[in-house]
Amino acid sequence: METSKSKPHAVIVSSPGVGRLVCDLELGNRLVTDHSFQVTFFVVLDCQATAGESQLIQSAEAQKLLHIVVLPPVDLSGQVEPSTPIFTRLASLMREIRPTLRSAFSALKPTPSALVVDILGTPALEVAEEFHMLKYVFVTSAWPLASMLYAPILDKEVEGEYVDQKEPIRLPGCMSVLPEDLADPMLNRTKPEYNSFLQVALEMRKSDGVLVNTWEDLDAATLTAMREEESYGSAPVYAVGPLIRVAGPAASRSKLLDWLDEQPVESVLYISFGSLGVLSAQQITELAWGLELSRQKFMWVLRPPTPSKKKDDASADRSRGDENALDHLPDGFLERTHSLGLVVTQWAPQSEILGHRSTGGFLSHCGWNSSLESILSGVPMIAWPLYAEQKMNATKLAEEVGVAVRPKIAPTKGVVGREEIEILVRKVMAEPEGKAMRARVKELKISGEKALTPGGSSFNAVSQLAKQMHQSEASAVSH
Structure with missing residues (x-):
């Protein structure tokens, strides 16, 4: 597939799940319509598409904004049990899909300038590194992002189980969080999903940036803390939302x-x-x-x-x-x-x-x-x-x-x-x-609506990303 040199070319890899697919598709649509990106969109499925996923894919294909590729499902039957928690199962799936992604990236000429994955797709970041692509992670909301980026610090500071702590958990830039309100994988440190969660956090910290589906006015204190506090790591944080699925004309009115x-x-x-x-x-x-x-x-x-x-x-x-x-x-x-x-x-x-x-x-x-x-x-x-x-x-x-x-x-x-x-x-x-x-x-x-319009905070954040990708492409050409 040929790409235009005048457009930054981004690859988005979406892990299984209707909620993640909705966000990833809307990000791709915004990159194309508002910032003249070219986007190749890889969909990873868990055995097979659900009805909701199939409907979203068909709708996106009909819009013809994104080049959508549904990757062959990966069989995990020999690696995980049916009862394996979803976070661990999908993290395993995204590791196993890497050889397929490697082949798919090789077929894109010239090589895209950036890869964007959602929170479960961080194992694919190492593939982007092999192709000298910028690598970004797209996350839903700011507080859960803060808890994930801060998880390696908490892992060293907190003794015993989080749910047994007598005091709320402090996250810089957020209100204190009750221990039981932390993300499910953090609630039992003896289970494999806790280690999977920590691994994702560490991979995210090594990315070229984290995109979050919020805007400056909604999460000012948390965004500032994630950008300025050393404890959150050095990955730049970009507020690019609010991205939601816009209701389109239905075939028949409900x-x-x-x-x-x-x-x-x-x-x-x-x-x-x-x-x-x-x-x-x-x-x-x-x-x-x-x-x-x-x-x-x-x-x-x-x-x-x-x-x-x-x-x-x-x-x-x-x-x-x-x-x-x-x-x-x-x-x-x-x-x-x-x-x-x-x-x-x-x-x-x-x-x-x-x-x-x-x-x-x-x-x-x-x-x-x-x-x-x-x-x-x-x-x-x-x-x-x-x-x-x-x-x-x-x-x-x-x-x-x-x-x-x-x-x-x-x-x-x-x-x-x-x-x-x-x-x-x-x-x-x-x-x-x-x-x-x-x-x-x-x-x-x-x-929120203002943030997405030209000159708005989220519009400007994506413009910044586009500039980085252009610079990356220019650097690759000069070398």
Whole structure:
């Protein structure tokens, strides 16, 4: 494939997972449309593409902005068990894909000037080094990035398990973090995923830069600390967001939007826990009663509960059918709440729902993609973190940014009762605190949109990257 000498050529390698694929594709699209990059996009799959991944790939191919290559799946059956935690499994997958990447890079003429990987793709950075390419890591949110870059320091300073520490964990530039709110791989230092996590942190520190899906106004203190504190290492940090999937024209308009059209402005609470989020049967019951008691309008994307007791296996049953999801609601719930809300057991167009004038709140798992979608739609949140970095995101959104409320008991530690759910829902949807959060989130929406426009902080950060790549290409030519 021939490349234009006037355009910096970047390769993006996306590891398996809908959330990472969404972010990586949006980064690629921005590089092409706003900064005249040429982007070759390699998709790595875990055995085979899920329906969500396939849909994203097809949509991206239809836009014809990126040259997309889906790499052959790697068989890990002889190396990892089905029960192996996702972080360790995908880190192994990204190590095993390196020979394939090496061959793929060799076929690109001239050699691209830079490689961008997501947080699980750091094993590929050594391949970029072989080809004398600049190497960058693209990460979702700033606090989890800070915890990862700082992990080698904590590993030496903290004795015993993090969860046994009596005091909160201090990360420069962030609010102190409760030990149990650290990323899941850090919660048990005896497990292989802890070492995998540390390895990723060390590889990230050796990169030519870390791109993070935020903007200067949202994370000023954390970004400054990561750039100035020696303890975070020397890799430059670039805020390039907010990058979210923009809702495009659908083949057919969802009936859910028709229902929203009939509701008053900012009156509906949207409830969704992401593609992997599941609640226990008891928690589904309590949430249903809390919604009914609140008497607020709602749209709830409901999935069947998982019988798994392991956090790392919480997504194992996500492929089960949804035919029994409604069976877990209290008797008569649908009839009693018929005038208030909808319970949805199929896919829902989240971007369009959050952007609808009738949506006034979002009960969310606090995945960063969903959090940014909510902010850029001007919608405050009820933070309900379930796994991975969501707990840190929830703390930031509720306690630092002031655009979310959260339960007193962490959903990962126990069942949140109906009375508290009623209070949280009414607080966001009907009380002065919710009104104040709505005003704050709308300010952030304007700030985030401005960051991406020419002259904005994130636009300028990517322009800086383009300049580096041009200089790298010029240096390679002169040698």
